[in-house]
Amino acid sequence: MTPGSLWESITAAGVPPGRLHGVRTAVDLADLAHRTSLGGRLGELEGKSVLLLIRDQLAAALTMLELDGVARRMVLCPPDLTAQHLPGVRRDAAADAIVRDAHGLQAAAADVPLCISAGTELTPMPAARRAAHPTEWILLTSGTTGAPKLVEHSLASLTSALAGQPRPAPGSVVWSTFYDIRRYGGLQIFLRAVHCGSLVLSEPAEPVADFLGRAAAAGVTHISGTPSHWRGAIMSGAAATIDPQYVRLSGEIADQAVLDALRAAYPRAIAAHAFASTEAGVAFEVRDGLAGLPAGLIGAPGPVELKLADETLHIRSAGTARRYLGEGVEALRAPDGFVDTGDRLEERAGRYYFMGRRGGVINVGGLKVHPEEVEAVINAHPWVRMSLVRARRNAITGAVVTAEVVLAEAGAGARPAAEALTRELTERCRRALAPHKVPAMIRIVPALEVSAAGKLVRPLA
């Protein structure tokens, strides 16, 4: 492959020693030198904009390794992408090819000129790979209306946090992650792992204890997840199955309780909490076992610059994404190169603490919820005049969604009892929204505060 492709990068120091462990099977990275998971059809994808509609994480990992440097663009669709949002993703990505597995959205392929099957079976490669494209890596992130936004990265931006770091001895590191590798947090772990060792992939339906058992059997040394993943692991009673050297938390605010619980569970491990976002890239890692971050990190010179503007964290580095794809999208970076993360920080006694997100975006166990999307579902009820959806702090998933509803003076038929109405609204939300977006509590209130500009006042989370 041409210099700069992922395959070239991981084989620069010789045959890669690592292995990718899926839930059913494993693949040695070295085998990919002469074998392919795409049935000999990789060459057809040269220069294409390719949607990866792959359920199986191992098949997706193999496809990414093969496709980087060959495709013009690869769009990493997470497995929960719905048929409803797929046409928008295809359009914004100008996709002209699809790689999918047996579980991938079937209807999607109907009118795409080129559709190739992914899998975990390797067959001999018919011709050497011809890698001539600096492939754009497109990640999906949730937007205000529920439709995903497409975020453009490159291999260079995705691996910028690895640059300049000492490489561990080949084969000495076995990574694992609770994340899906199509999401930024998981993709970071995938790219780290293939550069220095092995990776144990997760599977959504798999019980935590079984996943940790597989990770232990593979000799996991490094493992990452959200604070919610880690609380789940501790509450599963199976945390002691693994004995890692390094435990990483990201994707949500790490509070002191979860950091203390991890220190108790893994006394010999480094427990680090990291900040990264799809748009802003990897920003920093805190290893002192305390929640929040040392105030000195803000404004310090270095490859990653952090600044506060309106109490919100802004980041500039080689790891930020380049732009959003699509028509009429907003700029991802400011003219000075900083990316606004939307995460609010507050200083207390020489340390900054995360205070939730500006604009009210709610983070439930690492999954974003835009209040407006939930409010739109509630407001469609004939007896609802307006509603306010907001976060409520929660020790299990970081936050849950709650809603306050103001009833209309008149609606269809007789005015329903409060209890019946909240039940009905919950049912509506359950039919229309993903489970983490459904309010845990709905309260009928007499009024909601509206600003002088006529907008609903959103209290800071």
Add this chain to the structure above:
Amino acid sequence: MSVRSTITTQFQQVAKEQDRSLAPLSDDLKLVQSGLDSLSFAIIVARLEDSLGIDPFNAAAAVEFPVTFGDFVRLYEDFTK
């Protein structure tokens, strides 16, 4: 209603809402085997804060994360003492 019965009711209510089949609740039942997922537990903890007026997970003192249903009930009982 006792703390235990309030908690039991919430487990049953949330399991029903989330379409999950709840294992018989005994003190040695592991939460991971209860049939509930982490979102269900998050909802239970939020609603218990409303009905009991406490959130032991959010207290200033460090808490042991519960592993069994019995641990979970004790956490709330100890907190209301």
